[in-house]
Amino acid sequence: MTKVALIGTGPCGLSFLRSLHQAQSKGENIPEVVAFEKQESWGGLWNYTWRTGSDQYGDPIHNSMYRYLWSNGPKECLEFADYSFDEHFKKPIPSFPPRAVLQDYILGRAENSNVKKYVKFNTTVTSVADNGNGFDITYRNKKDDQTKTESFDKLVVATGHFSVPYIPEYEGMNSFPGRIMHSHDFRDAEEFRDKNVVVLGSSYSAEDVALQCHKYGAKTVTIGYRNNPMGFNWPEGMKEVHYMDKIDGNKAVFKDGTVQEMDALILCTGYLHHFPFLPEDLKLKTHNRLYPPNLYKGVVWQNNQNLFYLGMQDQFHTFNMFDAQAWYVRDIIMNKITLPSADELAKDIDNWVKKEEALEDAYQMIDFQTDYCVDLCSAVDYPKIDFELIRKHFYDWEHHKEENILTYRDKSFSSPVTGTTGPSHHTTWLDAMDDSMSTYLDTK
Ligand code: FAD
Numbered sequence: 152m153t154k155v156a157l158i159g160t161g162p163c164g165l166s167f168l169r170s171l172h173q174a175q176s177k178g179e180n181i182p183e184v185v186a187f188e189k190q191e192s193w194g195g196l197w198n199y200t201w202r203t204g205s206d207q208y209g210d211p212i213h214n215s216m217y218r219y220l221w222s223n224g225p226k227e228c229l230e231f232a233d234y235s236f237d238e239h240f241k242k243p244i245p246s247f248p249p250r251a252v253l254q255d256y257i258l259g260r261a262e263n264s265n266v267k268k269y270v271k272f273n274t275t276v277t278s279v280a281d282n283g284n285g286f287d288i289t290y291r292n293k294k295d296d297q298t299k300t301e302s303f304d305k306l307v308v309a310t311g312h313f314s315v316p317y318i319p320e321y322e323g324m325n326s327f328p329g330r331i332m333h334s335h336d337f338r339d340a341e342e343f344r345d346k347n348v349v350v351l352g353s354s355y356s357a358e359d360v361a362l363q364c365h366k367y368g369a370k371t372v373t374i375g376y377r378n379n380p381m382g383f384n385w386p387e388g389m390k391e392v393h394y395m396d397k398i399d400g401n402k403a404v405f406k407d408g409t410v411q412e413m414d415a416l417i418l419c420t421g422y423l424h425h426f427p428f429l430p431e432d433l434k435l436k437t438h439n440r441l442y443p444p445n446l447y448k449g450v451v452w453q454n455n456q457n458l459f460y461l462g463m464q465d466q467f468h469t470f471n472m473f474d475a476q477a478w479y480v481r482d483i484i485m486n487k488i489t490l491p492s493a494d495e496l497a498k499d500i501d502n503w504v505k506k507e508e509a510l511e512d513a514y515q516m517i518d519f520q521t522d523y524c525v526d527l528c529s530a531v532d533y534p535k536i537d538f539e540l541i542r543k544h545f546y547d548w549e550h551h552k553e554e555n556i557l558t559y560r561d562k563s564f565s566s567p568v569t570g571t572t573g574p575s576h577h578t579t580w581l582d583a584m585d586d587s588m589s590t591y592l593d594t595k
């Protein structure tokens with residue numbers, strides 16, 4: 152029987168386990184699978200911890216999420232086709248839930264799939280060697296500090312790529328008297344109440360960390376972009392300026408002449424794709440982009456087709472795209488999909504990469520990734536889901552953000568699975584200080 156190693160049980164790894172569960176419940180013979188998860192529990196980034204730095208066993212902390220994190224896109228856009236929000240929560244819920252609510256949803260489906268038995272928790276994969284027919288995988292049980300090596304035919308890497316921070320260096324950092332941190336270590340915006348905060352970056356983390364600091368009472372928030380500003384209508388107390396040149400004492404000096412006093416500098420400068428356990432020839436090397444190279448259909452390693460990566464793309468689509476990828480990988484492993492010749496495979500990759508490189512704005516990027524999801528789904532038996540509606544929702548969401556960055560999370564969207572429209576939340580996002588699941592779900 153084919154033996155599969157899965158590394159990581161975040162949303163992507165859970166999608167893969169779900170895909171096996173689905174095949175098995177249809178009476179198909181599934182391969183043997185062992186899932187390795189270095190954390191105590193599953194759910195990946197959604198599994199919040201107060202910790203930063205390293206855990207009690209000396210392993211780097213995976214988590215990059217923080218208190219008061221609310222979904223940054225409509226939940227309807229990421230809904231599982233085979234497990235709706237209505238089914239999980241037994242009632243319609245608003246469209247932008249806080250982290251704990253989405254975690255509950257992800258884990259709810261996983262619990263229902265009876266797949267925990269496949270997972271070795273507290274177990275870090277430390278190295279992988281290509282043995283010609285498959286892989287020798289070495290892993291360490293962190294609790295009893297035991298290391299073992301086991302052979303597998305196939306390897307699915309689902310270790311995420313928003314965990315190892317990219318940390319640039321600026322003149323004046325060593326003598327800056329305040330706090331410098333990367334968004335990976337950001338946990339609680341309350342820390343910055345009444346402070347002058349400078350945030351570097353112009354993507355999702357910069358946008359959200361800056362808004363969090365504003366929401367929880369920072370005195371000023373100054374965002375330094377490198378190439379293009381986000382350009383939203385920032386509220387009073389927030390501004391966006393061009394690129395930090397250096398730090399002079401407790402001041403940030405920007406290229407456009409702005410000089411800003413700062414108590415804290417938060418680097419929202421993105422993450423590295425980092426696979427320390429893989430040999431060089433199996434390692435995906437890419438920046439954060441919608442179509443990383445060398446991956447057929449975004450998932451199959453071009454030069455060794457026993458190796459698969461899940462979720463390595465930059466992401467508009469998330470959970471249902473991860474499902475589509477997982478179903479696709481499952482079907483290759485189960486010989487239901489036959490891979491084309493090396494030439495055709497290369498051509499297909501090239502085609503997608505070229506299309507991706509020609510994209511000019513967020514709307515085209517949404518189209519690109521939606522088309523990619525539709526393409527994958529056309530090859531597998533993932534239950535039908537209305538990707539055209541999801542495409543439209545992403546467009547509307549972009550418009551809402553352009554209209555007012557403080558209120559886009561107060562909007563409602565309809566489900567591509569059940570058709571239900573999310574009710575309005577009892578409190579607007581800007582006024583909702585409590586992100587607990589009980590407060591959020593209390594619709595009285
Ligand atoms: P992860 O969630 O990162 O899971 C990877 C898993 O692999 C982890 O459990 C980790 O412990 C394990 N692992 C890693 N290395 C090893 C190893 N060597 N051995 C064993 N196990 C290992 N997406 C949304 O849809 N909506 C949002 O609002 C949203 N907000 C986000 C906010 C932040 C701050 C960040 C960083 C991301 C956000 N995302 C959001 C995107 C997020 O990437 C996905 O939702 C999702 O978590 C990706 O799943 P994944 O399984 O690929 O990776």
Ligand code: NA7
Binds near residue numbers: 356379422466
């Ligand atoms: P992203 O989306 O990869 O973005 C990284 C950002 O960091 C991007 O805007 C970069 O600017 C910026 N960057 C990198 N280096 C610098 C320097 N030196 N100065 C200023 N800005 C810099 O990562 P995020 O953390 O925002 O998002 C990751 C996930 O978290 C995402 O999926 C969300 O759901 C939450 P550039 O655009 O290249 O000019």
